[in-house]
Amino acid sequence: MVGRVALTDDDPRGLAAADGGLVVSHFTSGRLSVVDVDRDVERDAVGLKLPSRAFFTPNQLDQLTLDPVDPGVVVVPHAECNDDPAQFNSGSTAFVGVHAAPCYKEGPSGFPAVVPGVSRAEVVLGALSSDDSEHIDQPGPQPEAEGPPCPIINPLNRTLLQDVNVNGSAAVAVVADGAVELVVARGSGSVVVRRTPVGRGQDSILGVIDAGVGADSIVLSPDGGTACVFNAFDQSVTRCAVPAANDVESRFAHGGFTADAFYDARYAPMQRDAATRFIGAPPALPEDVVRGRELFHAVDQRLTQNGAISCASRHPGGADDGTTWSFVERLRQSPPPWGGITGTAPFHWDGVGRDMADIRRLTSIGRMSGSGLGRDGMDAIGAFLDTIPAPAPPAAAIAATDSIERGAAGDRGLGCLQCHGGADLTDDAMHDVGTGAGFVARETMTAFATPSLKGLAHAAPCLHDGSSRTLRQMIDDLIVTGRMVGTSRALDPRTLTAAQKDDLVAELLSL
Ligand code: HEC
Structure with missing residues (x-):
């Protein structure tokens, strides 16, 4: 029997079967739909709230999963956009070339433009209650109190923000008896291993594993001992061992990890055990399109000096992020670069860009403080964008x-x-x-x-x-x-x- 359910929000991305229904994540709207499968109706459409952070809006909700220990809890990766008070560095050269500086001039919030996040929301009798949502990531000053929410990357910790290029949380698996989350980050092609019980800031991160270009989704082996990550752009799978719960706890008993020790502290059992195994022929795309796709999603210092941002952060999948940003020249909505964008200059709402070289100067260097990607690289990004069709109407x-x-x-x-x-x-x-x-x-x-x-x-x-x-x-x-x-x-x-x-x-x- 086939049932069809009309959902309120567009752009469904992830699906998880919960007690009494299905939960669907919506990429752009930042909401979750709860579907009653018995009656084929959408029972609820709930926005994730990040209660302690007025300036951040969750969106780009991706592949969600259920907490295996408490199947009443949905774990969902997403981006968090600081869409209001940041005053971007557009039009000014103040930060250009200053690599230690953030990519924007900060407004009153002092937070960066976008950070990767993971939130937990309770599913109650097939219906989500936003009030019951427990959000576990919290950029900004970490309160000393017990049990505050914690971020994947604390944006106020510049060392980690610059050095640990975690970008585009796309999928998550909960392992080690619920003690650890493996967060797949598409842009940085990595898996962040983070401790689930709420800790303080970066202390929750146990390590980062290199996965592959366009890391996209994750599954666990039936015995739970191995995780397989699918890297969509290079069509490969990365396998790694999953840590046992007691390993995680003993590491924390010894003080966890500090920012300085971060790179030395990569969690040994998590090292890739079988490297990368190709599962298909490399994609049959022109070389420049493949390169452009990788650059577009990458956290590359030539494009941006902010560890959390790539071009895809603002234009995920070649679409727009549904967000309006505050720049020096005033509010500017992210336009979608689909449908053959390079043939439609002038670029930017203000019409100031004539070609990809201008995008390099104005957007990458001017707004994102990148050191400057070469002409071939920028043209490759343009070639990739031109392959993205405008989406069909509903x-x-x-x-x-x-x-x-x-x-x-x-x-x-x-x-x-x-x-x-x-x-x-x-x-x-x-x-x-x-x-x-x-x-x-x-x-x-x-x-x-x-x-x-x-x-x-x-x-x-x-x-x-x-x-x-x-x-x-x-x-x-x-x-x-x-x-x-x-x-x-x-x-x-x-x-x-x-x-x-x-x-x-x-x-x-x-x-
Ligand atoms: C003189 C040129 C001109 C004409 C004629 C015109 N538009 Fe536009 N349209 C624009 C410009 C310029 C903008 C962008 C304005 C802005 O963003 O402030 C725009 C924006 C839009 C948008 C928003 C698109 C988006 O992605 O944000 C829509 C929809 C639109 N126009 C529809 C129409 C319709 C329907 C008509 C006829 C009734 C029309 N336009 C006539 C120039 C024009």
Whole structure:
């Protein structure tokens, strides 16, 4: 029997069977769905909360698992975005080349832009209660009190942040009778071995194992003694021994690990025992695309001096992170670089980038304090990005064919194609459509690069500053008011009826 359940959130990523139901992680929204399998309904959609950290938002929820000791607890890897108070180093050369400096100018929170995290949430009778969630990672000053949450990497510990390149927590396995988590980090191609009982800051880390490029998922052997990590980009599997619970405890009884001792303290039983075993032919992709994919996901000092960040941190999987960032020039939403991005210069909302060399200067060196990747490397990243198609519209969005047809007619009538026409759905030009200075407090720019509308259904929030949470709101704010319409138009935007607006939304979602 096949049952179908419609989930509230987009982009489902991980699945775990829990008592009385399924738990699904949603990559972009940062929420978990709890599905009642008996009745084929979504019982709950719950956001992870990081209660002690007002500035951080959890998203990029990936492959989740259940705690084998307490199957009522879901363990989920994710990113944490410091999306509000950080003032980025955009446009200034103050930090360029200063390798010890963080990649942004810190705002009041003093925290970095993004850190890898793992959270635990209780599953109650098939329904998650966010209030019951216990979150175990906590960047920032670690309280001395017993049992505070702890991070994978404490972003305030610059030594570890710079040196231990843990990036992109993608999967997790709980081993050693629940005492240890093996956190697979895709960007750094590694597995972080961390102690599950809440410790203090980095003390929770027992070691880091090199896995392989694009480490992606993990399974345990039936006897629990071996972990196998699948490295998606080089199509290999890394095997390593799993530590026994008493090993872990005795190590902690001797004081755990300090930051200085970190590299010496790699946990001996965790060393790779059979190195890497190829399970298939290397991917049949052009060499520059393979290299570009690796660089895009890598924590590479040439691209960034921040141990926790790669290009993929902001554009996971070539999409966007659904987050609006605070830069010197004001709020800027991460745009998705899919659908053939290198042919759509100018880049950045402010239209300041003409090619990948400009991205190197403005983004990698300017914002991320990278030392500067060579031209070939930047071009390889561009070649990789150009292989990422814009995602197909959701099935429900393309089913509304009549509405889409009417919406397209409205589009033409309102002159939208003047700027959003052509194969790329952008005219690659800058326009003042009444969304900048004069309309938005503290904004410095008036004109913005026309975004491609490809994959729009997956690209919320909209506009350079993420101010339009829904397309319907954007239509009311910009189109009905006549600020974003073509010059030669057949329709008067002020006369749009509610039904016509619905049609326009339907059409935009189908692109
Ligand atoms: C004069 C050029 C121009 C015209 C005409 C135009 N747009 Fe735009 N559009 C832009 C620019 C520039 C932006 C980016 C504005 C910003 O981010 O502040 C934009 C942004 C958008 C966005 C947000 C996309 C995203 O990813 O954030 C949507 C949706 C959109 N336009 C739809 C339309 C529709 C529908 C019409 C016709 C009613 C239209 N536009 C007419 C230039 C135009």
